[in-house]
Amino acid sequence: MAVSSILYILLLLSLSFRCSSSSSLNSGFSLSVEKPEDVILSQNGVFSAGFYLVGENAYVFSVWFTQNRTVIWTANRDQPVNGKRSSLSLLKTGNLVLSDAGQFNVWSTGTVSSLPTHLVLNNNGNLVLYENPIRGSKILWQSFDFPTDTLLPGQQLTRFTKLVSGRSETNQSSGFYRFLFDDNNILSLLYDGPDVSSKYWPSPWLLSWEAGRSTYNSSRIAVLDSIGGFSSTDKYNFTTSDYGALIQRRLKLDPDGNIRVYSLQNNLWKVTWQAISDSCIVHGICGANSTCIYDPKEGRKCLCLPGYRVKNHSDWSYGCEPKFQLSCDKNESTFFKLFDVELYGYDVVYVKNITFNDCKDDCLNDCDCKAFQYTMDQQGLFQCFTKRVMLNGHHSPSFEGATYLRLPRSLSSNVLFREEEEPTQENGNVCPVKLERAYTKRHVSSFVKFFLWFAVSIGVVEVLLIFTIWCSLITKQNSSRNQQGYNFLSPFGFKRFTYSELKQATKGFTEEIGRGSGGIVYKGVLGDQRIAAIKKLNNNIVGAKQEEGEFLAEVSIIGRLNHMNLIEMWGYCAEGKHRLLVYEYMGKGSLAENLKSNTLDWTKRYNIALGTARGLAYLHEECLEWILHCDIKPHNILLDSNYQPKVADFGLSKLQNRNDQNSKNFSVIRGTRGYMAPEWLFNLPVTSKVDVYSYGIVVLEMITGRSPTRMGTGTDEDEGANNGRLLTWVREKRKKTTSCSWVEQILDAAIVSEYGVEKRKMETLAKVAMECVEEDRDARPTMSQVVEMLQSQEDDAC
Incomplete structure (x- = not known):
């Protein structure tokens, strides 16, 4: 009995000291990049975790399918480590650390524990760091909480996680596409390029309910089950083509911006579902100044627009660059018509019911305009969209209109559409990662080391002196150039x-x-x-x-x-x-000036409210940085020559963490008296709903013609409305009348006498405004919901 006990203890000790192809990594031990056998296996053998070669002398620590080495999670995708002396170590402090060449750490779990810990790869592919394995395991960290570009069955996508595509099929570093829940609780695909970001799935021109989504469940959870069913809290559900079969699956955000489910059949991954059938609608897929053509048989093809050439032959995401230089002289420009080509988004000017010549002139009058689109809407009215940047170009036979590309007259006669198809690497791959660092194993004597350090020190001193003198000269030159107006x-x-x-x-x-x-x-x-x-x-x-x-x-x-x-x-x-x-510069000035001068009819006011809501929705929900305006008022809404609104005075000191929905980073109250939300006064957490409240006050001011910050000069009732009690006055009017007629009682009499009443629009505006100024911030809509309400103009506006 004693002998058997001793043998059992020795067996446990041998397992604990063993790192090669083990089922776990215990505290105090490491996996080495120089030992290919240092791998953690799941108990069922399906998954492996270890160092994975991604380039010349470049390794990442990953989890992959053992059978075909398909990677499903990576710790250090953007900072590979060297193939010499790099290791993954589970410290006795409870922290899991990945070091590069034993010199510095590139990744860690940041965990702490005074108890024994061990790292285990579970049968579902989840790499888990457990604490105190003897008395019951507590999870300190798990890879399922930090996905890269892949979800496995049972792994949840939540409000705190997202998938980020790889750069290409051969480069696993972070790419330009994101799969996540947006601030409207909608599961979305987002393009986050080097210069711009935009949402492209579900289709951005569709309202949430038109896309079959629901915004009401804020828990934000999506999951793929083991038999091929996918469900999400925004009501987006689907099943794979092989639904019901118990086989290995993975959901992946591919480098081309598409979400696909892959199933393992006969040791090959087969696509059994994908979100987007036409890959050309993915934003940024061919870069700027290009167009994308999709054929179901031949796949996707990227082409430069006429007069442009490809920037990077190994990566189409860099787009194309012009072979010419445009002049600001109208007479030096002409337009090349592109049939069935649409450049989606990033419009500088949008005008409805306009002639072709006027649309062309709008572009010619803007030195930075590169193209314009002239289309017809569903009501048969022509629309004009001018472009300073040309992104998301794709060939679409269903596009009802044409794109007119601005070119120099001297070039246009020599340009043919699709004139050149410049070659790229297969699948548009970027070059593989290369880390080239030399490691010497020769022994160097102490005398040689001292001599080398002495020589290096002398050299460093000389370099510093030269650099100091050079910087001084450059500073003087820059100062001189600045004085001469150097730009x-x-x-x-x-x-x-x-x-x-x-x-x-x-x-x-x-x-x-x-x-x-x-x-x-x-x-x-x-x-x-x-x-x-x-x-x-x-x-x-x-x-x-x-x-x-x-x-x-x-x-x-x-x-x-x-x-x-x-x-x-x-x-x-x-x-x-x-x-x-x-x-x-905005020629029509601010909304405040125009309200004061009584130059806006009801249609203009409605369009101003809608445009302002769109701008705020972009700040709150569409751009990557979460930006609160904090001072929405008529003075900060400017109007261009067509009375299109543009929100001003946003950005500086207002950038917030999108995940911090209860921000208390504001040390002082911000905003203007009369437009400020109750949260400011009662020291409540500040969210995007403070802008919603201020927006509602602005809309009420547009309807009533009464400022919440000014004393009135009329009746006592007028005085009460203008003396900081505009909202109270409107609520009392609505309370006294049960029908929609209360809206007519609050309308600006001067506007009614001059322009009449557009009842439906005003009822919609009034309804939206009253929802925005609810005392309870959670009862207020988001700005994207405001846009939906204003666009729909529901019949039951009251």
């Missing part, structure tokens, strides 16, 4: 101005066109004769952003925002203590 482009794509240049453009900051808590806005004329709005930030804003790097980081994010209902940034200045932002 250059920032790394973010828009212009970096000098302070003296903007001072000259504004004639010494003399023509003030607006001011707010953030600073004063001046009208200016830039060197290229464009009229601009130049905002000089106040000292309190500058003080918070003294570090130029932090200021530029936030400016770069604002510059990436691209929406037809957001004011466009043209450039900035960060020089010494000066911080200025340069925006496009």
